[in-house]
Amino acid sequence: MARILYITYDGLMEPLGMSQVWQYLKVLNNTNDITIVSFEKSIDVINKEKLTKLRNEIESYGVSWYCIKYHKFPSVIATLYDIAISILYCSYIISKKEIDIVHARSYVPALTGLMIKKIFGKKFIFDMRGFWADEKVDGGTWKKSSLIYKITKKLECSFFIHSDFIVSLTNVGSRDVLSTKCLQNTKKHIEVIPTCVNLKLFHINNSVFNRYKKIENVFTLGYVGSVGTFYLFDEVLKRFKALLSLNKKSKLLIINKGQHDFISESIFNAGINKDCVEIKSVEYGEVANEINKMDAGIFYIKPVFSKRSSSPTKFGEFLGCGKPCVSNSDIGDTERILEVENVGIVLRGFADEDHAEGMKKLIHMAKDTSTSKRCIGTAHKYFSLDAGVSKYNKIYEYLTNN
Secondary structure (H helix, E strand, C coil): CEEEEEEECCCCCCHHHHHHHHHHHHHHCCCEEEEEEEEECHHHHCCHHHHHHHHHHHHHCCCEEEEEECCCCCHHHHHHHHHHHHHHHHHHHHHHCCCCEEEEECHHHHHHHHHHHHHHCCEEEEECCCCHHHHHHHCCCCCCCCHHHHHHHHHHHHHHHHCCEEEECCHHHHHHHHCCHHHCCCCCCEEECCCCECCCCCCCCHHHHHHHHHHCCCEEEEEECCCECCECHHHHHHHHHHHHHHCCCEEEEEECCCCHHHHHHHHHHCCCCHHHEEEECCCHHHHHHHHCCCCEEEECECCCHHHHHCCCHHHHHHHHCCCCEEEECCCCCHHHHHHHCCCEEEECCCCHHHHHHHHHHHHHHHHCCCHHHHHHHHHHHHCEHHHHHHHHHHHHHHHHHC
């Protein structure tokens, strides 16, 4: 049994933390002793009922959870402050209990993990989640010529060199990591673990789909998650308009938290009748039911360098519920999976004729009764939480024994 100190800058109370951190850790704790350090936003922590419920759930699994307040402003200073607090917290934890491995999820925790390795000699996993500095540049927050970008890229090299294991979300991203100058002529342990999905939760439910069809006898295109920055929501709306031109009895069902005003404004600006769109906010445990109401899913992500290492959570969730997807190219391993497994449509262009042709193919695929079976099989092949947990367990076992 490995004793793991898991550090995440994404709060467990956020949808991402719930789906991509806690879902893994509660299973990993069956074979390991897990201690979590997470940064939680004030807006989440003030919900005392939700906080208490989550804390009780975590304790019921025998997991120790240290909750630190997340700071946002001023950006760089706030992050440096959070790192300093994290190092102090983790040093305190290590002084109180035996820890074998520090598992750092993304770059800010990785700096803490690197410091803990240097101070205490603990094994260090860099679970990178993407090229963070390049995401800042691609998202328009930083400039490539800026000092903060150059410092972060140097730190990235330190994480690559000094980590005992690297985890990448995509095969494309792992090849990019291994080709970096700082790893030339260096043998490095790296594993690909995509954003896996709890397929016991995200599974096909025909009764939900059939009940919804009786109420809403339309072709329902679904969108799940955030909009803006990397998520090309205007392109999603263009695809939906193309769908409407093919089938007037179509609907866009959007599951999103906290961006409803922006979404409504975007729909208005796109000239789409608001009656054709439903916007909902639901808790994580209810997302699968909403996906099961859909005929197909859609997600569009900015095709930039940093997204070569991206593995959209919604992709595995759609597939697990038997829904084919439409997406753009150059997003991690998404394009290859969609085409090789025949579970969706890849649109390589942004022209109107690409929209219409792509949506026509999607409608045909969604109506094909064999599609849902392929989607579910693909979800189990690539995005099974059990498979992801198994890979993490092998990494823990290797580092504990070597």
